[in-house]
Amino acid sequence: MKTPSTVPLGLVFSALVASRLLISCTSIHEYLIHDHQLSSPLTSFLNLKEGIYLFNNGVDPYSGGVFRHSPLYLSLFTTILSPSRIIASLLWTLCDSIGAWSMVRIWRARNNIVQSSRDVLVAALYFLNPYLFLPSLAFSTSSIENAVSLLAIMFACERRTSASLLALAFLVQLSLSSVVLIVPIILLLITSPISQLVSPRPFSGKWTQSLGHVFELAIYVLVLTLASTLVSGDFLWISQTWGASLTLPDLTPNPGLWWYFFTEMFDHFRPFFLMVFSVHLLIYIAPICIKFQYDSLYATFLLVGVLGIFKAYLTLSDPGLFLSMISLFPEIYPYFRHPIVTSLLHLHATMLLPLFHRLWLTQGTGNANFFYASTLVFACANGAALVDCVWAGLRIAIGEQVDGYAVTQE
Amino acid sequence: MLWRCCLVLIGALCTPVLSKHLSNEEFREQVSLQTLQDGRVASTFSFNILLKDATPREPRTLIFDDESQHYNLFPLALGQILREYAVTELHLTLNAGKWNYDSWGYPKERDVGTGAALWAWMADGGPTSIDYRWQGLRNALAGLFCASIGSLDEQRTTSPVLPFAPEGSLPDWGVEHELRHASLASEHVCTENLTPFLKLLPCKSLSGIASLLNPHRLFDADWHGMGLHVLWNPDAGVEVRLAFQLVSDPLRISAGKKQDWSFSTLFDRTIERTCPVAQSSIVDVALPREALYNISPEPPRIDQNVAFYDLTNMSEALDVKLKWALDFTYPLDPLKITSMPISVRRTLQGASQDRGQLSLVIKNNAPFPLQVLYLETMPWIVQFYLHTMRVSSDTSGDDFISNISYVPSVPHSRPATFQAVLTLPTESTVYLTIDVTKAFLRYTEHPPDAQRGWDLPPAIILPLSSSNAIRSEFVGRIYTPPLLVDLATPDFSMPYNVIVFSCSLIAFIFGNIFNLLTRKFVVVRLGSQQGTSKSKHD
Numbered sequence: 001m002k003t004p005s006t007v008p009l010g011l012v013f014s015a016l017v018a019s020r021l022l023i024s025c026t027s028i029h030e031y032l033i034h035d036h037q038l039s040s041p042l043t044s045f046l047n048l049k050e051g052i053y054l055f056n057n058g059v060d061p062y063s064g065g066v067f068r069h070s071p072l073y074l075s076l077f078t079t080i081l082s083p084s085r086i087i088a089s090l091l092w093t094l095c096d097s098i099g100a101w102s103m104v105r106i107w108r109a110r111n112n113i114v115q116s117s118r119d120v121l122v123a124a125l126y127f128l129n130p131y132l133f134l135p136s137l138a139f140s141t142s143s144i145e146n147a148v149s150l151l152a153i154m155f156a157c158e159r160r161t162s163a164s165l166l167a168l169a170f171l172v173q174l175s176l177s178s179v180v181l182i183v184p185i186i187l188l189l190i191t192s193p194i195s196q197l198v199s200p201r202p203f204s205g206k207w208t209q210s211l212g213h214v215f216e217l218a219i220y221v222l223v224l225t226l227a228s229t230l231v232s233g234d235f236l237w238i239s240q241t242w243g244a245s246l247t248l249p250d251l252t253p254n255p256g257l258w259w260y261f262f263t264e265m266f267d268h269f270r271p272f273f274l275m276v277f278s279v280h281l282l283i284y285i286a287p288i289c290i291k292f293q294y295d296s297l298y299a300t301f302l303l304v305g306v307l308g309i310f311k312a313y314l315t316l317s318d319p320g321l322f323l324s325m326i327s328l329f330p331e332i333y334p335y336f337r338h339p340i341v342t343s344l345l346h347l348h349a350t351m352l353l354p355l356f357h358r359l360w361l362t363q364g365t366g367n368a369n370f371f372y373a374s375t376l377v378f379a380c381a382n383g384a385a386l387v388d389c390v391w392a393g394l395r396i397a398i399g400e401q402v403d404g405y406a407v408t409q410e
Numbered sequence: 411m412l413w414r415c416c417l418v419l420i421g422a423l424c425t426p427v428l429s430k431h432l433s434n435e436e437f438r439e440q441v442s443l444q445t446l447q448d449g450r451v452a453s454t455f456s457f458n459i460l461l462k463d464a465t466p467r468e469p470r471t472l473i474f475d476d477e478s479q480h481y482n483l484f485p486l487a488l489g490q491i492l493r494e495y496a497v498t499e500l501h502l503t504l505n506a507g508k509w510n511y512d513s514w515g516y517p518k519e520r521d522v523g524t525g526a527a528l529w530a531w532m533a534d535g536g537p538t539s540i541d542y543r544w545q546g547l548r549n550a551l552a553g554l555f556c557a558s559i560g561s562l563d564e565q566r567t568t569s570p571v572l573p574f575a576p577e578g579s580l581p582d583w584g585v586e587h588e589l590r591h592a593s594l595a596s597e598h599v600c601t602e603n604l605t606p607f608l609k610l611l612p613c614k615s616l617s618g619i620a621s622l623l624n625p626h627r628l629f630d631a632d633w634h635g636m637g638l639h640v641l642w643n644p645d646a647g648v649e650v651r652l653a654f655q656l657v658s659d660p661l662r663i664s665a666g667k668k669q670d671w672s673f674s675t676l677f678d679r680t681i682e683r684t685c686p687v688a689q690s691s692i693v694d695v696a697l698p699r700e701a702l703y704n705i706s707p708e709p710p711r712i713d714q715n716v717a718f719y720d721l722t723n724m725s726e727a728l729d730v731k732l733k734w735a736l737d738f739t740y741p742l743d744p745l746k747i748t749s750m751p752i753s754v755r756r757t758l759q760g761a762s763q764d765r766g767q768l769s770l771v772i773k774n775n776a777p778f779p780l781q782v783l784y785l786e787t788m789p790w791i792v793q794f795y796l797h798t799m800r801v802s803s804d805t806s807g808d809d810f811i812s813n814i815s816y817v818p819s820v821p822h823s824r825p826a827t828f829q830a831v832l833t834l835p836t837e838s839t840v841y842l843t844i845d846v847t848k849a850f851l852r853y854t855e856h857p858p859d860a861q862r863g864w865d866l867p868p869a870i871i872l873p874l875s876s877s878n879a880i881r882s883e884f885v886g887r888i889y890t891p892p893l894l895v896d897l898a899t900p901d902f903s904m905p906y907n908v909i910v911f912s913c914s915l916i917a918f919i920f921g922n923i924f925n926l927l928t929r930k931f932v933v934v935r936l937g938s939q940q941g942t943s944k945s946k947h948d
Contacts, residue, residue: 034765036764049797050795050796050797053796054796054816054818057814059816059817059818063817063818064793064817064818064820064826065790065793065818065819065820065821066795066818066819066847249821250849250850251849251850251851251852252764252849252850253850257912257915257916259850260900261908261909261912263850263851263852263853263900263908264900264901264904264908264909265852265909266854267852267854280916280920283920284923287923287924287927287928288927291927309919310916360763360898361762361764361898362761362762362763364763367899367901368898368899368900368901369901372908376911376915379915379919380915383915383918386919386923387919387923387926390927391926394927394931395931397931404935404936404937405933405934405936406933406934406936407932407934408931408932409925409926409929409931409932410929410930410931410932
């Protein structure tokens with residue numbers, strides 16, 4: 001990206017898609033597909049294939065404990081597509097392309113421009129982010145969820161209400177934790193995506209509009225839930241898919257904070273802490289949406305960051321989406337307090353996570369605490385990024401630093 | 411008064427005689443000894459108690475008080491359990507060691523799966539559910555046999571009807587009978603299980619064939635196992651069979667040279683006197699076919715190369731001795747050794763603690779194609795990826811596997827049941843592999859010696875009798891040895907630390923974010939007298 005202004009977006013974009021497709025056609029997925037950091041039990045391609053196999057052979061996949069994907073995936077892969085390597089390569093490349101393209105469109109909508117020299121950078125940062133790239137090569141369905149959430153945000157930025165709400169309803173079907181994004185996206189629909197961080201103002205949208213949106217979303221969710229129930233035949237899928245992210249039946253390691261906490265939890269405290277961890281995710285919605293009422297896109301971005309730290313069954317895609325979305329807000333860069341510390345923490349965590357995972361489970365020379373410690377470092381890195389983004393998003397309103405003065409909080 | 415005492419005394423003396431001929435109960439005992447191809451000796455004790463014209467209790471009568479139970483020979487402790495939980499058919503086996511089918515052939519008592527296995531047929535329709543009664547039955551038998559049968563909970567219970575078809579008859583009460591089966595491969599069988607077993611016998615181990623059951627020698631054997639089988643036969647009544655089976659190695663004592671054995675060398679005991687209530691009491695010894703030998707005492711009857719001794723009119727202590735003229739030579743050609751139609755090998759492959767591959771290799775030794783039923787009951791700690799199942803053979807053709815039925819496992823509650831029919835072409839080997847993932851358990855779910863791993867129950871291969879030319883003696887269940895699976899363990903010493911670390915980190919991030927969101931931004935002039943000069947943002 002030496003001189004982005006001279007590089008046409010179409011060319012770079014197709015080059016990125018082509019290289020992405022080429023890499024996914026190699027056998028690299030065989031090494032990644034089992035990786036616990038790239039796909040959780042809720043997003044693993046192997047579990048998806050197992051569920052499809054069971055479904056095709058007349059066994060209810062939701063009667064067991066392996067398949068925890070939405071029935072929508074089941075209907076997609078049993079009717080239109082088959083879960084073969086080639087189809088998967090194409091589909092996951094398509095999802096990445098949709099995600100990257102949505103990022104570019106969001107960027108354009110935020111700056112209210114038709115085209116800019118930064119488009120290429122935004123697309124490339126989505127394509128080349130290893131946190132997004134590797135889960136996608138492992139065919140983790142979290143890549144599909146990322147693409148759908150970016151679609152929902154993009155449509156919201158472009159004021160295409162129904163499309164945005166439909167994408168949001170799909171997102172909630174695929175991953176329950178995404179309910180956190182409902183409020184900021186609806187707020188985004190009734191306000192504007194254009195950056196207001198520099199000049200905070202009271203909420204400008206019309207509240208009455210949001211009621212209609214909530215109603216429309218409820219209808220979509222209801223229709224999709226009914227469709228899911230029709231596909232799977234009964235309501236068992238609800239406890240197996242949505243219920244799993246609330247009750248954590250599968251304690252397979254992931255880079256998140258839940259799995260080891262609930263491995264080590266005392267049995268009689270388990271329900272209490274499950275409730276605390278689930279409610280904790282929701283606690284951030286109201287304060288962030290109220291504080292950033294003048295810039296709902298920024299609030300959405302921060303809540304994506306919250307999901308990327310505290311979600312149950314976290315994969316690298318979730319923080320990856322947050323980190324790639326930072327490219328949408330270049331105006332806050334000068335106000336970061338500790339970007340180097342954050343980057344070094346991320347570097348530290350990305351080296352430790354695969355290493356300690358292997359030492360614990362394959363080599364047998366490390367124990368569970370090694371991997372647990374690296375997930376803590378990873379959470380610190382994501383937390384540092386999120387806190388810095390909150391700070392910078394607020395600090396930008398004060399304006400440039402002037403000699404002899406310092407900005408702080410009371 | 412005196413004559414009354416005399417009458418009681420005479421009555422007491424006559425009881426064994428009376429019960430032997432007049433009561434509606436029968437007791438028969440038998441021990442079969444057989445020299446195996448590798449020089450070991452298999453002894454199978456079987457004690458049959460028949461309760462004539464009795465029927466199992468119908469579950470619908472559980473709401474009423476049961477009729478009083480009076481038995482002379484039938485074990486009361488067992489009878490009470492059977493009536494209390496309305497069990498129609500019951501099988502319990504407790505085995506230790508690996509039955510080596512390839513050199514030992516089929517065992518006389520077919521169920522030789524390692525560890526504890528319990529299965530029961532019970533009818534529905536009672537005031538309490540079958541699962542509730544199954545739980546009660548498990549706990550009652552655990553108490554009766556001092557074994558960990560109580561831990562055969564719903565995490566291990568399956569219902570594989572086909573390979574565990576009822577051996578007796580099921581009464582036609584107009585309600586469904588259901589099977590419950592559970593096994594625990596890690597159960598260790600020892601003398602504390604034998605003592606309650608002997609207590610169920612009419613003569614305990616004081617007389618008759620049971621007097622050979624010397625725990626010091628039984629549990630020193632290469633393989634030993636006991637079984638309890640209760641079934642109902644409409645023509646006879648309720649039959650109880652208590653069985654003990656062991657494989658001892660006489661070559662070990664003679665430094666690998668002579669395979670001579672006698673009751674005294676095998677059991678360190680002889681049969682001193684008969685059990686007076688036994689209707690029949692028989693010792694049978696399979697005689698060697700192609701060797702010079704000497705058996706003493708001289709058997710009264712030899713039938714089809716089997717020597718029979720009847721103990722009912724025994725005059726002196728019996729110590730059967732079998733002596734060979736020549737030293738033992740180990741048969742080195744493996745093809746000659748095996749008398750089994752199939753050989754099975756099951757392994758769990760893969761070094762990683764998070765996944766692996768289950769591999770089954772079945773060799774058909776018979777000169778005709780065979781069909782076998784393959785049953786895998788897998789605890790939820792090992793989950794199958796059925797879509798990765800590959801079946802191949804060293805001969806051409808396909809369709810080696812058919813009729814797959816699968817009940818997936820549920821974490822923390824239900825095991826998986828995988829059942830399929832394998833077609834084995836003539837004298838060929840069929841390979842089956844399935845990828846598996848290993849579950850990650852809560853720290854409270856691990857056993858105290860977590861690093862040892864978990865024993866997985868044996869797989870069961872049942873040759874189907876519909877196959878042409880298969881002999882009726884080759885239709886019993888074949889058990890593979892159990893597997894040991896190595897699961898990833900958390901650190902058991904630091905639940906508090908983990909809770910504290912995770913909660914601190916969450917609180918730190920939460921606190922920081924809320925701090926930033928709620929506190930007012932101010933611009934401070936540095937290094938001079940005044941503090942806050944302007945506040946802009948809230």
